[in-house]
Amino acid sequence: MEKTISTTSTIVAAKPIADSRADGAEKSTLRSYFAMLIQVSRWHLIGVIVVTVLFSLSEGIGFALLLPTLQVAGFNMVGQGAAGKYAAMVSNAFVAIGLHPTLILLLGLFVTLVGARTVLGQIQSVGMYAVQQEVEHHLRRRLYHSIAEANWLFVCRSRASDFTHALTHEIYRVGSGTNLALVFAGEVVLLTLYMAIAFALSAGMTALVLISGAMLTFVFRGRTHAIEAQGEEVSNTSKTLYAATIEHLQSLKAAKTYGAEERNFSIFSALSADVVSANVDGARQQAVAATWFELGSWIILAVVLFVSIRVLAVPPAAILILLLLFARVMPRIMTGQYHYRAFVNMLPSFNNLLDIEGRCAAAAEPAAHPHDRLSLTRELATEGVSFTYSEGRIPAVRDLSLVIPAGKVVALVGPSGAGKSTIADILMGLVLPDSGTLRLDGRPLGPEGVRGWRDQIGYVAPDTFLFHDTIRANLKWARPDASEDEMLAALRQAAAFDFVAGLKDGLDTIVGDRGMMVSQGERQRLALARAFLRRPSMLILDEATNSLDSENEGRVLDAIESRRGELTVVLIAHRLSTIRWADLIYVVEGGKVVESGDWSSLSAQRDGRFRALWEAQSLTI
Known part of the structure; x- marks a missing residue:
């Protein structure tokens, strides 16, 4: 029994801690988001804010003209409390500037305000969209730059579709959320103005509405967290579908060859269904929250009206105006809540962008020095180099020591999986050794120098x-x-x-x-x-002639031969016929050099590994 009580109390205590952590993470994300927003669109934001205030004022002033218009139309405002005083104050203000408040004047002013509000609304809409596009452009550039600056090993360990998904779908969601945030801010400004008018008419009734609204918002706080969590689910499922889309389209030829179209279709359909389910659940969360919030809002309004009439004794004219006022305010409060929830639903996408950008930044290559252009004049060498792609795997290269003399043609041969392409990546500085040293003309080539060295390299991959x-x-x-x-x-x-x-x-x-x-x-x-x-100083051909016929392969090799002495060439090949004329041949197995020499010396070693490869391909000396 005691154990049960202890467990229950632990669970109850854990929930506030989890909620606290969620609140902290959300606040941190919000701070990062708004800092980015201000940095990217400071001046556009100021313009949007100014237009939003003017837009709200035009609507608020138009509504404020309602009381003096009723008075001019013949409605007796005397004895109507704050409403009557307010109507008299507006009439006196017109008289003070030399205008007599007639019905035509007030209606004409109202129409003018509506026209101004329409124009301001157009400017506001375009401004908000411009901010949205600026944010998307900024995030897209920033994230792409971070990915491009990351080292090659990090890129290899990452899933390319995650980058593509972030650069497209996630950034679009953040942009849409930005627009919603701006719309929500405009609604807050307008609601503030309406509340000011309402306070002027009945401070007690308005205060009661605000307190009740705050309580209602607090009650729905947990649902807002649920909507944010649902936004994370939408982000995750769409990322999975995005990855599958790219993989399935790239493997379509193989799928047709293997008759796997229906299997791929089933997998794709299931992932698509997950995305639909996540989006529908998100819409359901939004709809349920909106329904309960709307119901709660009208219950609050009914209670407030009862208290205002029976307890606060608010005059009928003020009640009428307040009802009209709250009839305009309540839908805006509900749409404001919707826009806020949708904005919160977007935050996981922004968080995902920050996470990817942070991981890329942590794996970034050092910046290249603008004057640090390296060249190969004597030799490129590896000394005791070892490299493993990930922890727990067998090293791709082990204790590798070899020399690439400048101006020579050097070949790397060996079975598939021997580590030849990894050696090429090390020679180019795409991946850095876990141990050992890469030397260029005797100088160690570290992280700060690899970019300058790569400027001197021409590379042709097997998967062109x-x-x-x-x-x-x-x-x-x-x-x-x-x-x-x-x-x-x-x-x-x-x-x-x-x-x-x-x-x-x-x-x-x-x-x-x-x-x-x-x-x-x-x-x-x-x-x-x-x-x-x-025009490289070193050319690396990684199985670069494996798809050429003998005639064209000969032409390419003749072109390389014509530059012998001025161009350093590294040939990676399975077909030994392509490297017969190499100055130096390294035989690679298990990530290390097992033999080296020229064609004649290696083929003459009857028990050698090169001779075994040579005989397997039925070559003659």
Whole structure:
């Protein structure tokens, strides 16, 4: 029995602690959000605030003219308490400025105010949308920059779809939430003005409404937290669907080949249903909160009216005006609550952006020094280098020591998974060793120098990527200042000139999404041309000729051979025929060099690992 009581008390005590932590996290997110908002749109915000105040004043003044208009229309305001005094005060104000308050004058003034309010409303709407767009633009740029500045290992360990989801859907949600926050702020300004008028007519009745409204808001505080939690669920499910969408579209060819269309469809449908469920639950939470808040509001108004008539003895004219006033106020309070809840529902998206940005910032590469352009003049070497992609995995590279002499052609060969591409990443400074040293001309190449070194590298990956753009744009991506003659020369070097010249639009041909409108071999040659155009001091070809026929492969290798001595080349290959002419060959297995030498010396070692690879491919000396 005692144990049960203890457990129950622990649970009861834990709930306030959890609520307190949730409140603290929400306040922290709100502070970060508003700090960002002020930083990004300070002047637009000031303009929106000024227009919002003027917009509210135009409506408030129009409503304030109602009492003197009733008096001019023949309604006796004498003996109507504060309402009568207020009508007399407005009439005296008109007389003081030399105007006699007639019905035509008051109605004309009212119409003028309505017209001004319409114009101000348009300006306010455009201003709010401009702020929303500025916030989205700022967050999009900031997050993309953080991702781009992060080191390659962090990017590899992250899911690309999470970045894409944050850069699109999450930022859109934050932008929409910003618009809602501004609308809510405008409603607060207008409600403040209405409350001021209501206080002037009946301070007691208005105070009673405000106190009751505060109590109602406190009662619904827990539901607001539930709506925020639901917003987090919407964010998570949409992120999962986004990831699946990208993966399924990228694997569509394989799915068709394996007859897996229906299986993929079932998985996608289930994820889509989760998103629908989360959004519908969010809408249900909003609707339930709105229903109870509206019911509570009208109950409060009924109680306030009863107390005002029977206890406070508010005059009939004031009651009439207050009823009209609260009839306008109550819907705004309810829409204000809705906008606030929707804004709170957005906060998890903003928090997600901050989280991704923070993780990217923690993994950022050091900034490159503007004058720190490194070049390879003697050799690039690794000394006892080891590297593991993640804790608990087998090292991809172990105690690696090798030398890349300047101006030479060096080949890395070995079975799949031997660590050849990882070695290339280390040589480029894309990933930093866990231990050991990378040296450029004898100097250690640390985190602060890798950007300057990468400026001197041309790289062609096995999975060639081209943008959905023209051949010209894909080439200029490597070197924006390249001339057309330089691009054509690079195409010739890569054995791509003839096929580009044969295209109807030549350099202006669109290559399609990821280059799908040209063949794999043509994509590879365009990627080679892009690397040549960069005029690198070191060229790394990672299986870069594996999709070329023998004739075009020979042309590419001849082009590289023509620059022997002035260009350092690292060839990563499975086909040994492509590296026959290399100056130095490293045989890699298990992330380390097991043999090294030239073609003749390695193929002559009958029990060597290179000889085994050589015989497996039925090569001759």
